[in-house]
Amino acid sequence: MTDDTDTHADTDTGIDTDGGTDTGEPTGTDVVPGSGVRHFLDVDDLSRDELHDVLTRATELKERQQRGKLHRLLEGDSLGMIFEKPSTRTRVSFETGMTQLGGHAVFLGPDDIHLGHGEPVKDTARALSRYVDLAMARTFDHSDVEELAEYATVPVINGLTDDAHPCQTLADLLTIRERFENFDVSVAWVGDGNNVCQSFVLGAAMTDIDLTVATPGGYGVADEVLDRAAELGGTPETTHDPEAAVDGSDIVYTDVWISMGQEEKRATKLEDFDGFQITPELLGDRHLMHCLPAHRGEEVTDAALESENAVVWDQAGNRLHAQKGLMTFLSGV
Template identity: 40%
Template sequence: MANSSHFQGRSLLSTRDFTRDELMWLIGFGLHLKDLKRRGVPHRYLEGRNIALLFEKTSTRTRAAFTVASTDLGAHPEFLGKGDIQLGKKETVRDTALVLGSMFDGLEFRGFKHRHVEELARYAGVPVWNGLTDQEHPTQMIADFMTVVEEFGQLEGRTLTYCGQGRNNVQNSLMITSAILGVDYINATPDELAPDPAIVEVAQSLAAESGSTITVTDDAPGAVAGADVIYTNVWAAMGEESQFAERVRLMAPYQVNADLLKNVRNPDYIVLHCLPAFHNAETEYAADILDRFGVGEMEITDEVFYSEHGRQFQQAENRMHSIKAIMAATLGDLYVPGV
């Protein structure tokens, strides 16, 4: 059984660095902090602490979640954007880590290279939290599975189907985290965009321990049939927009739409999306895609997005509560014993 002492001073770079019990503890603590927030009960576990938020990549939810979480916990968040940090350009990651670690009590990093967040954690001397790299998105996972627990009460026996291209950070983390937590995981994706075999191998090894299964298939209707959770994501990640014409061709059969969801047997299934979602053409980006490719809805349709099954906004709110749990547990020196 995990307790708060398991987390003190640790970084969160990947969910694979934590046990099933530890991840479930963080999910449970996130739910507890959400309840305290709803009831207006103060929980200033990080009073007087200073947190650096390092953002090479732009962000809405991650930045907002870390900022509000820090403030609720009594800490001061300082945002450092891509114009403020010079990781590997004018200053080495090691030097940046040594300097910021001497001034701040914790560092969040959202950027490109996973080795950069690993170097920050190696040299900073304070907890480092991975807000997203090209390889993984671990803080998103705590929010995602927290949402599933809220909906179904437990994770055991549940199946999560991801309909989307298999080679991105969210898919990597979903596959690995499902395996750790004992959730059956199916990735429905075209063969050309199948997951990295190394990630699949790691996940299958973890799944063997937890008793879950990992499946990769190109059969979207079959993949969603037994699902409790259908998860989707953008067809082209940051930096991949040049490949969009090919992505539209490959990914159209995996769009989460009403026809696909007719195959789902569980009437109480939920739909998740890490956002932003391109479910209509009401943004400049999506309007440009519509103009150039004739596609007005991409990975998910408007009808499904705003349906009674959608939990993406609950999931987005849970980013803040779960990040608050991660920060408080690793930096707050809590007394919350295991039983």
């Protein structure tokens, strides 16, 4: 690419910078379930090389956006967005990203679609595939996005489930790569071994990030996820000691202790997570990451989040660019 024109394919990623998505491949209305459509339900749906390709695409598209260069690579395409759980960052980043790529996003909230209620998930998948070129779903049950992907004839993207948040991991890895070349970095996760943590564990394994996960007893990463991480290249070190976890780390990463739908567990979790709050003292001179929104005064103090060490706003901004890289990859442009 050059600064003067963005009208030819990039030699590294093969992105068609002139826009348009006619690759000669069948559209969603021409194919049947299981015929080779790529989905993104968790980070390890990509190979290592594909993950780096998506991140490289994200970097290039971010640079073009910052230079004011048009990159309407998905001209005329539509993204269907299914939301069982509300989210500021997920909706705005996907909708804005699709607009910047020349496409259109359709929001389907809880009042517009009752996933699995009224009609089976598989019927929603089949019908939606006749209208849109990509689908993104943010749901409670991971099985719902799995069923969407099983029956959809267009790529399905997991915008978040109770088990995984792979789009957040893409943004996390992009943020880390912008600061640490070749992912030569040590990261300490301090808090709940939740969906964000579990996808990050997989992403860290695929990029050879040195990761330590500190959780209270009973809140660790699922054994099934640790097994997958081992198959991908390595499992994180685990501990119940936050201070031991951050020792020698470059980045401290945390997330909320009480996720959406867990409000009835609030009192218990606040007690269980005593000592796991990220304070300026625990953070030291390390970078702070958080997927947001943050519960200030719980998993992180206001002082830590407002410090110069926090990279959370760059992290949030990179959701836009990482997802654009992902959507162009899944669309084959």
